[in-house]
Amino acid sequence: MDNSEGYAIELRGIVKRFPGVIANNGIDLKVRRGEIHCLLGENGAGKTTLMRVLYGLYHPEEGEIILNGQPVQMNSPRAALNHHIGMIHQHFRLVSTLSVEENIVLGLDEGTGPFMNFRKARAKISAIANEYGLSVDPQTKIWQLTVGQQQRVEILKALYREVDILIMDEPTSVLTPQEVDQLFTTLRTLVDDGLTIIFITHKLDEVMQVSNRVTVLRKGKVVSTLLTNETDKPTLARLMVGREVVFRLEKSPKELKEKLLDVNDLHALNDRGLPALRGVSFDLFGGEILGVAGVSGNGQYELAEVLTGLRKATKGKVLLAKKEVTNCSAREMNNLNVAHIPAERIRMGIVPAMSIRENLILKKYRYSPFSHGEFLNYKEIEENARRAMSDYQIAAPSCETPAKLLSGGNVQKVVLARELSENPCLIVAVHPTYGLDIGATEQVRQILLAQRERGAATLLISEDLEEIMTMSDRILVLFNGEVMGILEAESADIEEIGLMMAGTRHKGEKL
Amino acid sequence: MKMRVGFKVERRPVASGRVVFFVSLLAIFAAFVVAGIFFQIYGVSPIRAYQLILRGSLGSRFGLAETVRRVIPLLLCGVGLTIAFRANFWNIGAEGQLLMGAVAAAGVALFSGLPGPLLLPAMFIAGFMGGAAWGLIPAILKVMLGLNDVITTLMMNYIAIYFLEWLIHGPWKGPTARGFAYTDTFQQAARLPTFYNTRIHWPTLILGLILAVVMYVVVTRTRSGFEIRVVGDNPDAARFAGISQLKTTLLVMLISGGFAGLAGVGEVAGIHLRLLGPNNISMGYGYTAIIVAWLARRNPLAVIVTALLFGVIMTGGDVIKVSLGLPFQLINVFNGLILFFLIGSEILLRYRISFLLRR
Numbered sequence: 117m118d119n120s121e122g123y124a125i126e127l128r129g130i131v132k133r134f135p136g137v138i139a140n141n142g143i144d145l146k147v148r149r150g151e152i153h154c155l156l157g158e159n160g161a162g163k164t165t166l167m168r169v170l171y172g173l174y175h176p177e178e179g180e181i182i183l184n185g186q187p188v189q190m191n192s193p194r195a196a197l198n199h200h201i202g203m204i205h206q207h208f209r210l211v212s213t214l215s216v217e218e219n220i221v222l223g224l225d226e227g228t229g230p231f232m233n234f235r236k237a238r239a240k241i242s243a244i245a246n247e248y249g250l251s252v253d254p255q256t257k258i259w260q261l262t263v264g265q266q267q268r269v270e271i272l273k274a275l276y277r278e279v280d281i282l283i284m285d286e287p288t289s290v291l292t293p294q295e296v297d298q299l300f301t302t303l304r305t306l307v308d309d310g311l312t313i314i315f316i317t318h319k320l321d322e323v324m325q326v327s328n329r330v331t332v333l334r335k336g337k338v339v340s341t342l343l344t345n346e347t348d349k350p351t352l353a354r355l356m357v358g359r360e361v362v363f364r365l366e367k368s369p370k371e372l373k374e375k376l377l378d379v380n381d382l383h384a385l386n387d388r389g390l391p392a393l394r395g396v397s398f399d400l401f402g403g404e405i406l407g408v409a410g411v412s413g414n415g416q417y418e419l420a421e422v423l424t425g426l427r428k429a430t431k432g433k434v435l436l437a438k439k440e441v442t443n444c445s446a447r448e449m450n451n452l453n454v455a456h457i458p459a460e461r462i463r464m465g466i467v468p469a470m471s472i473r474e475n476l477i478l479k480k481y482r483y484s485p486f487s488h489g490e491f492l493n494y495k496e497i498e499e500n501a502r503r504a505m506s507d508y509q510i511a512a513p514s515c516e517t518p519a520k521l522l523s524g525g526n527v528q529k530v531v532l533a534r535e536l537s538e539n540p541c542l543i544v545a546v547h548p549t550y551g552l553d554i555g556a557t558e559q560v561r562q563i564l565l566a567q568r569e570r571g572a573a574t575l576l577i578s579e580d581l582e583e584i585m586t587m588s589d590r591i592l593v594l595f596n597g598e599v600m601g602i603l604e605a606e607s608a609d610i611e612e613i614g615l616m617m618a619g620t621r622h623k624g625e626k627l
Numbered sequence: 628m629k630m631r632v633g634f635k636v637e638r639r640p641v642a643s644g645r646v647v648f649f650v651s652l653l654a655i656f657a658a659f660v661v662a663g664i665f666f667q668i669y670g671v672s673p674i675r676a677y678q679l680i681l682r683g684s685l686g687s688r689f690g691l692a693e694t695v696r697r698v699i700p701l702l703l704c705g706v707g708l709t710i711a712f713r714a715n716f717w718n719i720g721a722e723g724q725l726l727m728g729a730v731a732a733a734g735v736a737l738f739s740g741l742p743g744p745l746l747l748p749a750m751f752i753a754g755f756m757g758g759a760a761w762g763l764i765p766a767i768l769k770v771m772l773g774l775n776d777v778i779t780t781l782m783m784n785y786i787a788i789y790f791l792e793w794l795i796h797g798p799w800k801g802p803t804a805r806g807f808a809y810t811d812t813f814q815q816a817a818r819l820p821t822f823y824n825t826r827i828h829w830p831t832l833i834l835g836l837i838l839a840v841v842m843y844v845v846v847t848r849t850r851s852g853f854e855i856r857v858v859g860d861n862p863d864a865a866r867f868a869g870i871s872q873l874k875t876t877l878l879v880m881l882i883s884g885g886f887a888g889l890a891g892v893g894e895v896a897g898i899h900l901r902l903l904g905p906n907n908i909s910m911g912y913g914y915t916a917i918i919v920a921w922l923a924r925r926n927p928l929a930v931i932v933t934a935l936l937f938g939v940i941m942t943g944g945d946v947i948k949v950s951l952g953l954p955f956q957l958i959n960v961f962n963g964l965i966l967f968f969l970i971g972s973e974i975l976l977r978y979r980i981s982f983l984l985r986r
Contacts, residue, residue, distance in 0.1 A: 426866065447869025456867070464867045469860045474853070478868045481853050490849045518641055 123185075124149040124281055124312040125170065130179035132165055139165040140176065141336040147281075152303060152313045154323045154344070156356055157333035158412065158579050160550070163316045164206070166333070167283045170314075171203040172196040202274030203283040208266050210258045217241060217254040220273045237276075244275045248305050264295035271302065282306065283314045288322060289413070300326050318356070318411060320349045320618050332356055349618035350611055353411070357581035357617075367565060367587075373402030374437075376573040377423075377542055382432035384418050392418035394597040395432070402541070405564070405574040407588030407605065409581060411617055415597035416577045417459060420546045423575065424456040425449035436542060450479050455540035457531055459547050459577075461524075465531040468520035472512055473501035475519045476534050504533035509559070525556030532563055543567060543574040549583060561587060581613065595619045642976040647924055654972040655922075655936075658964035665960055669953055676947065683946030684939045692825035693945065695832065696898065698938035700725065700890035700909070702835035704916030705923065705930040706842050707886030711762075712925045713846060714879040715859040720765065720780030721887040722913025723787030724758035726905055728888025729895045730791055731757030733810060733902035736817035736895075737799070743816035750817060751834075751892050758888020759881045761787060766880035770873045784913070788905045795902055810902040819897035828897025831889070838886060842927035855879055887913060910941070911959075918966045937962070 125147040132140040139162045147153045155163045168174045170181060172190040181190050183199055190196055196203070210219050217237055227233035241254050250268045258266060267287060274282055288296045303313055303326060317323060323330050324344060332339040332355040339355045377400040386392035392415045400406050410416055421427035423434065425446040434442045436452055444452070458464040466475050477486045477497055485496040501515035508529045512522060519530060528548070536543070545564060549557040564587065568574055578584050584591055591608055593600040593616035601622020603613070616622055642650070663673030684694045704721040711718040732750040735741070741749050765779035792808075801811035819828035846852040858865045858875045865872060894908050895901065902908075919937050923929035944958035 425869070445869060446867065450869055458867060463861075464863045467857050467861045467864045470856060474856075478857065478864065482850055487850050490851065492848055492850060492853060494848075521641065 122148055124183070125314075126180075126182035127166070127170065128180040128182065130166060130169055130176045130181075132162075132169055132174055132176045138336050140169065140179075143179070143333070143336070143338055145331055145338065146341075147312060147314060148329070149312050150307055150310055151328040152307055152315055152326055154327035154330040155314060155316045155333060156318065156320075156323055156330050156352060158318055158356060160335075161333040161356075162336040163333055164285055167203065167285060167314065167316060170196070171201060171283060197277055197279070200278060200280040201283065202277060202279035202281070204267070204270045204274065204285065204287060206285040206287075206289060208270055210266060210269060212259040213257060215255050215257050216252050216261075216269050216272075219258060219269060220254075220276050222273075224277070240276065241272060244272060248275070248302055250302065262295075264291050264298070267291070267295075267299065268302075275306075279311070281312045281314070283316070285316045286318070287315070288317065288319065296322075318413070320352050320356075320411065323352060324349060350614035353614035353617045354610060356411075357579065357614075368569060373404075373571050375399050376402050376437055377575070378433075378435040378438075379423075380433040380435070382419070382422060382434065383430045384415075384422050384427055385430060386418055392597050393422070393429075396594070396597070396599055397432075398592055398599060398602060400542070400573045400575060402571045402573050403568060404589045405568050405576050405587050406602075407584035407591045408575060408577040408594055409584045409591055409613055409617060410579075410594035412579050414594045416594055417546065418597075419594070420456070420459070420544050420575070420577055423449075423542075423544050424454060453538055453540045453542070455535035455538075455543045457528075457535055457543070457545040457548050459550070461527055461531050466519040466527055469518055471516045471518055472505070472510065472522070472530060473497050473515040475530055476501050476504050476515075478534060480534075480538075500537075504530075504537060508533040508563070525552050525559075528552060528556065528560060532560065536563065536567060539570065540567075540572055543572050544577070545574060546577045547579065548576070549578075549580070581610070585610070593617055593622070639977055639979045647976060650972045650975045651922060651924070651969065653975075654968035655965060657968045658961065661964050661968075662957075662961050665957060666953075669951075671951055671953065676951065679950050680939070680943035680946050683950065684942035689825075690942060690946070692822070692827055694935070694938040694942040696826045696828070697912075697941045698934045699828065699832050699835055699893055699897075700912040701916050701919050701934040701937050702839065702930060703831070703890035703893070704887045704913055705919035705934050706835065706839045706927045707883035708916055708920035709923060709925045709927045709930060710842060710846065710855065711879045711883035712920055713859045714855045714875055715862075716766065716769070716876055716879055716883075717777045718762065718765075718780050718880065718883050719777055719917065720762065720783045720913070721883070721890075721916050722909060722911065723780075723784035724761045724884040724887035725891040725894070725909055725913045726784075726787040726791050727761040728754035728758035728885075728891030729902060729908050730787075730794065730891075731888065732892040733799070733813075733895050736813040737810055737902075746814075746816045747819065747896065750896055751889060754888045754892030755885040756888070758891060759885035762880040762884020762887070763877060766876045770876050791902070791905050791908075795904065799902065801901070804901075808904060812901045813896065817896060818900055819893065821897065826898050828893055831893035831897055834889065836931065838889075839927050839931050842882070846927060851875075851878060887916075915941070915962055918962055918969070921966070922969055 123146050127143060127145040130140050130143040143166055157163050165174060169176045170190065172192045172195050181188055188199060211222065217234055220241055221237050226237050238254055245251055250272055252261070252265055252268050258269065261269070287299060291299065307313060315327060327344045329341060330344055330352065331341040332352065334356065380397050382393050382396040383391065384393040396419060398406065408416055408419065418427060422429050425444050425448060428443050433440060436454070441449065441452060467478065477500065480486055481492060486493055498515060504510065505512065505515060510526050510529045510533065512526060519527065522530065548564065549560050552560065564574060576584065576587055585605065588605045590602055591605050591613065592602045593613060595617060596619065600616040600620065603622065659677065666673040666676045683690045685691055704725060708718055708721055732754040735750045735753045736746065739749060761783055765776055765783060768774040768779050769776045795808045795810060799810045801809050803811050819830055821827055822829045846855065854870050854875050857868065857870055858872055862872055890912060899908060915937050919930060919933045922933040940958055940961050944955040947953040947957060948955045
């Protein structure tokens with residue numbers, strides 16, 4: 117190591133704001149030369165933003181970037197490449213109709229004048245490919261390759277540009293387990309050859325498997341940097357989701373009503389056709405909030421979608437108030453008075469160009485009093501909007517304001533007002549406070565608690581362990597599509613939940 | 628001290644109705660200015676050309692009648708297209724749907740053998756169904772197989788054109804057409820009445836006006852309209868709310884294709900009185916109607932105004948041909964420029980540009 121400190125990268129006090137959010141709030145990060153350094157954190161913790169700052173895609177408001185002891189200005193990805201930094205994005209940046217070699221030399225000046233010289237490029241590509249075991253046929257078109265092979269092309273592309281530092285953003289999210297093993301082998305070879313790798317992930321197993329050191333980010337700040345062999349998964353899980361309880365909510369003692377939901381051996385596939393739920397069983401009572409904890413991507417979204425009729429179960433049974441509702445349509449579930457507060461409220465929850473009053477009847481426009489026969493009754497629709505806006509304190513100039521002009525908190529209140537106004541018997545709430553400010557968060561939680569008081573059964577899916585701990589009566593932990601155990605919230609131990617989130621079954625659960 | 632003019636671009640939250648109106652007007656004005664250059668190249672003063680066009684298309688009884696008869700197909704196709712565009716279905720195929728409507732109506736007129744009073748209603752129903760069938764094919768292909776609607780609707784136009792060509796050159800070629808590629812003329816009962824001795828087949832005009840009003844009510848006041856708007860603006864939210872994208876897409880293309888088919892009925896039963904070549908039947912009404920619907924900002928009621936504007940421009944084509952001896956095709960330059968500036972002006976609806984003086 118020629119540099120006295122041996123740090124390839126030093127980031128000091130990086131601040132990056134987006135409208136309404138501080139994505140990076142004074143981040144310090146040091147990466148040693150020749151290590152695999154994991155950046156661990158939940159969705160929205162600021163990992164990708166930080167790496168985009170390093171790669172010159174974003175310009176930070178404050179802070180410094182220091183490479184090998186020298187402060188540098190990172191104005192563009194080209195500047196990053198000139199400093200031998202490469203980044204492989206979560207969604208590959210490849211031209212699918214071009215061949216492997218064409219993609220690799222894209223943007224480089226290979227050849228003379230207007231002519232490309234592929235012979236030289238080809239030799240270099242095969243040299244690199246042989247050295248690191250990254251075999252791909254250089255003349256194949258990208259669209260003919262599997263996702264794992266496409267990733268190899270991305271790595272080749274970076275190596276062709278002679279990078280010293282390689283940033284990989286959630287590289288395993290699209291790979292099969294075998295491809296993941298292969299990738300890890302490649303990464304180790306690269307590091308042995310002197311490369312430095314920054315590896316973004318939210319999967320604890322991968323951190324333990326591949327990294328030398330790990331930095332945990334939460335809500336735009338660094339929580340801790342640790343040596344991987346001096347830590348373990350439960351510690352990391354806890355650091356990642358946080359433990360201090362910000363809110364103390366007044367919660368009445370649980371009053372058990374009748375069993376409303378009975379889920380039995382539920383199986384379902386994710387969007388890529390792979391198993392996402394593998395035999396999930398639980399029950400849920402009126403007047404109860406069941407928190408679903410887990411690191412994201414362990415089947416939570418699929419569970420919410422199956423229960424609200426948006427995804428088909430491949431096996432298993434769902435009983436709602438003793439009636440079988442397995443694979444009912446979204447409209448049927450809605451008519452059975454099941455409310456759904458979706459994870460992506462802007463993408464699924466609202467129709468942006470339509471007014472607040474119309475968004476408020478998105479699921480009820482077919483029924484009296486909002487329509488008579490084919491005609492909508494705007495007098496009732498407006499009355500409903502006025503009531504909802506005052507009940508839920510939706511701040512907007514008028515009920516005809518398009519939903520796209522509302523702030524995140526007000527959008528969520530529109531969704532809540534719509535979903536909860538019919539006094540639902542079951543509420544499936546996914547990340548109900550994600551991205552909201554403290555005031556709106558508190559309001560949303562109060563609204564959900566009021567529903568519990570009234571006797572609704574609530575399934576609360578959240579990546580925020582604080583939220584799960586404060587709100588729930590019982591806590592279910594999902595890992596890899598399976599239930600690791602269900603705990604009473606009062607006596608639940610955060611250490612144990614951390615363990616379960618990392619794949620350990622709760623004591624007393626049968627294997 | 629030097630003053631510099633700078634400008635600032637800001638996002639505009641929502642464009643008010645007034646802003647939309649003035650921006651649209653500005654786009655049309657810009658198109659007329661640029662089209663003026665072409666008149667200048669031909670050695671005709673643009674101002675004189677525009678005066679002649681206005682006088683020729685609105686200032687005389689004959690001109691006005693010619694304008695109105697062109698408004699009829701533009702109105703019917705345009706109203707239908709606003710509905711498809713609302714649901715985010717890019718129907719570029721009104722031309723083919725119009726022709727298939729004409730084919731279906733001609734089939735009934737020539738071969739059904741229906742008694743007189745039933746003939747015209749049957750032709751309208753058949754025309755609607757012909758256009759709708761042509762529109763439903765791309766709708767099904769999009770929802771079931773994910774095929775691009777722009778490409779399929781566009782390609783269906785060519786199928787319709789050559790199908791029609793085949794009919795009039797082959798099996799439907801009229802024995803009395805003296806070797807021309809026509810069908811026989813329709814019997815009296817299959818002809819639409821016209822307004823005095825103009826070519827305004829008024830029943831179709833009234834139908835178009837009624838449908839514009841009806842569709843405005845459907846879009847803004849009914850459950851189906853609500854579903855159309857939700858599917859068009861956010862298909863994910865539609866799925867979330869249990870609104871079927873398949874049903875909604877089929878409905879809008881039934882309407883959009885069907886209305887274009889009605890326009891085809893009007894052309895053959897009101898003007899040509901026989902089925903003839905595709906270029907003679909339509910003159911590109913289906914394509915021009917895209918601009919008509921777009922300029923109306925997808926509002927069926929506003930189509931009444933924008934269809935009139937394009938009726939004037941199309942009649943203006945005759946004027947520049949007859950009075951100035953210039954090619955009729957200059958009109959296509961107009962249409963292209965208006966669409967160009969209209970799409971270009973969208974940015975003014977989304978952003979506010981303010982000029983500032985800086986020192």
